[in-house]
Amino acid sequence: MQNDYILQPNVDLDGLTRSVKGYDQNDVACEINVVEEQPLTIFLNGQEIVTAMTIGDYPDYLALGFLKNQGMLGADENVLGIDYDEDLKIVVVRTDGQTIYEEKLKKKTRTSGCAVGTVFGDMMEGLENLVLPSAELRTSWLYHLSNVINQTPSLYLKAGAIHGTVLCDKDKPLVYMEDVGRHNAVDKIAGWIHMHNETVADKILYTTGRLTSEMVIKCALMGIPILVSRSGFTAWGVEIANQVGLTLIGRMRGQRFMCLAGKDRLIYDEK
Amino acid sequence: MQNDYILQPNVDLDGLTRSVKGYDQNDVACEINVVEEQPLTIFLNGQEIVTAMTIGDYPDYLALGFLKNQGMLGADENVLGIDYDEDLKIVVVRTDGQTIYEEKLKKKTRTSGCAVGTVFGDMMEGLENLVLPSAELRTSWLYHLSNVINQTPSLYLKAGAIHGTVLCDKDKPLVYMEDVGRHNAVDKIAGWIHMHNETVADKILYTTGRLTSEMVIKCALMGIPILVSRSGFTAWGVEIANQVGLTLIGRMRGQRFMCLAGKDRLIYDEK
Numbered sequence: 075m076q077n078d079y080i081l082q083p084n085v086d087l088d089g090l091t092r093s094v095k096g097y098d099q100n101d102v103a104c105e106i107n108v109v110e111e112q113p114l115t116i117f118l119n120g121q122e123i124v125t126a127m128t129i130g131d132y133p134d135y136l137a138l139g140f141l142k143n144q145g146m147l148g149a150d151e152n153v154l155g156i157d158y159d160e161d162l163k164i165v166v167v168r169t170d171g172q173t174i175y176e177e178k179l180k181k182k183t184r185t186s187g188c189a190v191g192t193v194f195g196d197m198m199e200g201l202e203n204l205v206l207p208s209a210e211l212r213t214s215w216l217y218h219l220s221n222v223i224n225q226t227p228s229l230y231l232k233a234g235a236i237h238g239t240v241l242c243d244k245d246k247p248l249v250y251m252e253d254v255g256r257h258n259a260v261d262k263i264a265g266w267i268h269m270h271n272e273t274v275a276d277k278i279l280y281t282t283g284r285l286t287s288e289m290v291i292k293c294a295l296m297g298i299p300i301l302v303s304r305s306g307f308t309a310w311g312v313e314i315a316n317q318v319g320l321t322l323i324g325r326m327r328g329q330r331f332m333c334l335a336g337k338d339r340l341i342y343d344e345k
Numbered sequence: 346m347q348n349d350y351i352l353q354p355n356v357d358l359d360g361l362t363r364s365v366k367g368y369d370q371n372d373v374a375c376e377i378n379v380v381e382e383q384p385l386t387i388f389l390n391g392q393e394i395v396t397a398m399t400i401g402d403y404p405d406y407l408a409l410g411f412l413k414n415q416g417m418l419g420a421d422e423n424v425l426g427i428d429y430d431e432d433l434k435i436v437v438v439r440t441d442g443q444t445i446y447e448e449k450l451k452k453k454t455r456t457s458g459c460a461v462g463t464v465f466g467d468m469m470e471g472l473e474n475l476v477l478p479s480a481e482l483r484t485s486w487l488y489h490l491s492n493v494i495n496q497t498p499s500l501y502l503k504a505g506a507i508h509g510t511v512l513c514d515k516d517k518p519l520v521y522m523e524d525v526g527r528h529n530a531v532d533k534i535a536g537w538i539h540m541h542n543e544t545v546a547d548k549i550l551y552t553t554g555r556l557t558s559e560m561v562i563k564c565a566l567m568g569i570p571i572l573v574s575r576s577g578f579t580a581w582g583v584e585i586a587n588q589v590g591l592t593l594i595g596r597m598r599g600q601r602f603m604c605l606a607g608k609d610r611l612i613y614d615e616k
Contacts, residue, residue, distance in 0.1 A: 092580040094583050094605055096606075097611075099600060099602050099616065108578045108582075111558055111580060127558065235576060254579055284525075286506075287398065288398070306505035306506030307377075308379055309379045309380065309382060310383065325505075329370060331370050332368070332377060334365055334366075334379075342371075342372050345370065345372075
């Protein structure tokens, strides 16, 4: 299938999957591919920020996108460089400015702190006055995107147990990232966007993960007006999408979907 | 179907799902059920610990299980009471002892802090000398469990976009918890276990979520020797399961599964 990807999953790259031996239901020895999962510690200048579990590709995009999405890197700060130490599993984002991470870290200690925790207090910041751009979403694009993405060779098809996120332009998937954590995949997309100064006002974000409050907030703060998922919704995700005027499409399978917010952008050109 | 549940999803309880209006692929207005998602802030005595996103049922089990699973409540500490304020969405676990949360919170600030973060440093603690009990797992139990659990009325069947975890005894599912966060569902099981002083050495933990390192570590630290999932594996999850001697069954669908660790407990009585 012809496609216009700028970046797509590199299924043959060493170190992203591993063949593991086991036994099936008939006691027959077999080997299956499983995805890797390793800690990556993100630093902002001299400050350790977080240790994330990741498959390990694109540590630079992940670190940059994570810091941007957490509001730890302002628009006025220049990123001088990003250094990745593969042995230590450390990535350092270097800037020229004074960062506000100390203030942010203080908040985190209070509102978060673990795998189930969320940066609730932080995440809702910036939503109040947010106005998402007007944009167009044609049903024909949705069907084409879903078709192309599902058939793209991926770690998901190779090994399973992984989430994918794709930045799309109309009916074209552009950048397809995967990770064991669904938020990592989105953060890697955000990192790519910032590194390449890509315009997002007319883009679509496609994710395999559920449309929870955190995912909706993240997409809105990135400035992308349309969020599509093959998975389902949570009530609060829908509520926030309505609040900020984000177009929310879920349960996208073949030529079926549900639109629960921002229907004004939707054009039914193919039914 | 006859079953032996002590606790199972309460699909008719107000406030766990909501009917939301939207439009489908044919521009036809429709209503679907979506799960609720709300913040719950957990306190240990006077100390705020974390804000988790949850569907909101069993805040007491969630809080107790979370604190136990995070190592913030020692075995020697008596829980005097658990108070839940529904309006403020706050749950307070009260103990009579000096807790070690201050030390733990300090660690968290360094190693974690957000939705994608993990308490890596904390979580690996206690695994070194762990010996999981010998136990038995019959394939007939697996097939029966899978069948009963999949047919149990659940929020998943009603609204989707939710994870489930079930504590099982041989071929009987006992306690079935669901939550928007898969770790919350496990924590609620842990809370139930501690509240009822349930023996776990002969139990099986079934989850709909992926068998990542965090899930394997959590199950092992809870002392449950067998972990089963309908989802897939990560390489590190398999590695840790092998290290601590946990039986790891994944891709469990109908009468098919893969065992990637701890096969010694498995008895093929039904093929």
